[in-house]
Amino acid sequence: MEIKKILSDFIKSNFEIGDDPDFTDDAHLFDMGFVDSLGATEIILFVEEQWNIEITQRDLVLYPMNTVGEIADVILGKLA
């Protein structure tokens, strides 16, 4: 719960999303146009720093990270 909140707050404030009702934990960040391709890196770098974990190129290939929920799952897996 906490992870999702931190993550979605970061994305909301960094990508000028405001209180768009379409923005949910399950919304596809890229297909729905909330984040552009350059923003993807920003999110990953934030995640790595915030939770002190490394998201490797293999993680990116193996696990989908297109929604707040999906990214949170990967973070949880790394912290476990």
Next chain:
Amino acid sequence: MNSTIKLLDLAAKKFGNKIGYEDEWEEISFNELRKKAMIIGTKLVNQLSPDQLISPVIVYMPKNIKCIVSYMGIQYSGNPYVPVDSNIPLARLQKIIDNLNPGAIITDKDHIAKLEDIHLGKTIAYLYDDIVEGSIDNEVIESVVQKVIDTDPIYIMYTSGSTGEPKGVTISHRGVIDYANWVVETFGFDNNTIMANQAPFYFDNSIFEIYGCLVCGGKMVLIPEVLMMFPVKLPEFLEFHEINTIFWVPTVMINVANSGALSKHKLPLLKTVTFCGEIMPNKQLNIWRREHPDCLYANLYGPTEITDVCTYYIVDREFEDSDPLPIGKACKNTRIIVLNDNNQIAKIGEIGELCVIGTGLGLGYWGNKEATKKAFVQNPANPYYNELIYRTGDLAYIDQEGLIMILGRMDSQIKLRGNRIELGEIEKAAACIDGIKRTCAIFNLQKEEIVLFVETPKEFTLRKINMELLKYIPRYMLPHKLISLENFPHTANDKIDRVTLQKTYFE
């Protein structure tokens, strides 16, 4: 050699069971690739209507090895292949199908349902998993391939058209045969060469690797599409896959350089760093050169119409960050001329339009005589015999040393992250949205962003507009900024006043 597919026959003979291609799911040897492709070829020959002279076949799948198998299979049927983006807007796919009148379309389970909304006419839709199963009829394939001549089309790639209709650049077998051999000779590739492929297959930079590998017996490793969003992770990928050769679009090179990741991964195996598709700034190239001083760096240039590349420059000296990088000299079997405003050969240092002559010259735009006639014309400097040139629309000059320097465009076409975009196509698409009266797309050079102006009484957000635009144009064409106006400023003869828009909103 009459058909590019003979390169696969030769590769299978020479390199046999060596792995030639690898993606995130599988790898395939030259033998296996040939076998599967021949099955597809046999099926296509037997099922496509023989009354048609030539039946292009669309391949509509995400980037993976199956696409390469399909491209080769289609060549075994004697027909040209047409790669399209698996995320292509359906309206655009429909336009391509209407223009192309393809014999067949090869797709996968995830995409076949989308074709239900497409008017296919006589086009047969195949599932890859079905068409790749069956038997090979050597005789049939041999007789079909023998009939191919090297000026027949091998592929058709669609690029942005200013009228809103995509243009199908049609390329010949001999263009690709010549180019693939040139690539391998020039960079000294052999069967130890391992290339990390960045370019999408609907972008002709991928010809470098797909056919370069057939000639040298090297391996092409497809970078997973998702990783292209994370340039900071690409050096780690290169390290993991023991890559020694890359041919990337400058935007990716720039993003990797700016990410700082190059200093974290030493990449001792990396030997050849080549790039093409847009202007490469020395600022970021210098970061690469500092971190990896032993690599060979080469700047390649070429529009889709001339088989990927027509000039190259092997970086042989130091450059200041602010220096422009030459695009060098013409490739083998290619000649470059610069034509000035009077349609005469420009003097040294004089700016004009870069024009290309040579084996790689495309066959024109599929089913579009008008556009073909405009771009592929008789060389005005040659009154003696037929010699077609391709007018690139790029402004260039040749310096004292004979090196070609490129400056920009003569028209409103832009290059963004390596993608060629006609602003007119964005305007046409935006005009289809309900509630929008007029549209105007302008490129803000300083910020490197596309700004879309719309004349509308309604309230729109950029995200909502972009979601609508995705029905007509690919993602890479989406504007980065939206400005809604109730009324556009207009010139004396009632045209949209682009200059005023630019002045008011960019400065």
